[in-house]
Amino acid sequence: DGGITQSPKYLFRKEGQNVTLSCEQNLNHDAMYWYRQDPGQGLRLIYYSQIVNDFQKGDIAEGYSVSREKKESFPLTVTSAQKNPTAFYLCASNSADGRARNGYTFGSGTRLTVV
Amino acid sequence: RKEVEQDPGPFNVPEGATVAFNCTYSNSASQSFFWYRQDCRKEPKLLMSVYSSGNEDGRFTAQLNRASQYISLLIRDSKLSDSATYLCVVKLTGGGNKLTFGTGTQLKVEL
Numbered sequence: 429d430g431g432i433t434q435s436p437k438y439l440f441r442k443e444g445q446n447v448t449l450s451c452e453q454n455l456n457h458d459a460m461y462w463y464r465q466d467p468g469q470g471l472r473l474i475y476y477s478q479i480v481n482d483f484q485k486g487d488i489a490e491g492y493s494v495s496r497e498k499k500e501s502f503p504l505t506v507t508s509a510q511k512n513p514t515a516f517y518l519c520a521s522n523s524a525d526g527r528a529r530n531g532y533t534f535g536s537g538t539r540l541t542v543v
Numbered sequence: 544r545k546e547v548e549q550d551p552g553p554f555n556v557p558e559g560a561t562v563a564f565n566c567t568y569s570n571s572a573s574q575s576f577f578w579y580r581q582d583c584r585k586e587p588k589l590l591m592s593v594y595s596s597g598n599e600d601g602r603f604t605a606q607l608n609r610a611s612q613y614i615s616l617l618i619r620d621s622k623l624s625d626s627a628t629y630l631c632v633v634k635l636t637g638g639g640n641k642l643t644f645g646t647g648t649q650l651k652v653e654l
């Protein structure tokens with residue numbers, strides 16, 4: 429079945445360390461997105477990519493980095509510069525031809541905790 | 544002002560009740576509209592798209608009022624399994640197909 433896989437499901441990180449969250453999709457979608465969700469808040473866009481080897485900052489990109497070397501993969505690195513990294517991270521994808529009538533497909537998320 | 548605003552709730556309703564959620568959006572250039580459902584500690588899942596003429600899917604009815612920049616979701620004959628957070632989502636005209644999410648309205652259906 430086609431879908432988006434995020435790993436790991438839970439991740440614990442020490443302060444001062446970088447950590448990379450994986451996101452892989454086999455939906456043949458061009459566009460991929462990373463969101464962050466904090467308790468009681470809506471999803472906030474970190475980075476997005478519409479095609480391979482290209483990506484744009486979202487609303488809260490500071491302290492994060494991404495790469496898009498393959499269509500299927502859009503890993504997110506949470507760097508030590510991110511002041512409040514503890515959150516629920518969601519990856520999503522969509523066809524980039526404007527058919528957003530179908531919304532996004534989300535992965536099951538990674539819950540990151542800084543200890 | 545937030546781009547998408549929702550009453551956070553919670554809405555505590557008895558099983559079988561009809562419940563209505565409202566949402567307002569600030570950007571008149573918004574192009575597409577959706578309701579997502581999110582269960583506790585899970586990812587959001589698309590419940591339904593919202594069309595200008597209004598649309599229905601079983602017990603769920605969505606309506607859009609572009610003039611008032613207002614979206615609604617009506618759930619009839621609510622079930623215990625409807626308990627979740629309902630997210631109002633809009634897409635702006637322009638690049639990236641980016642979606643903007645409201646903070647969600649929590650629904651608790653009780654016996």
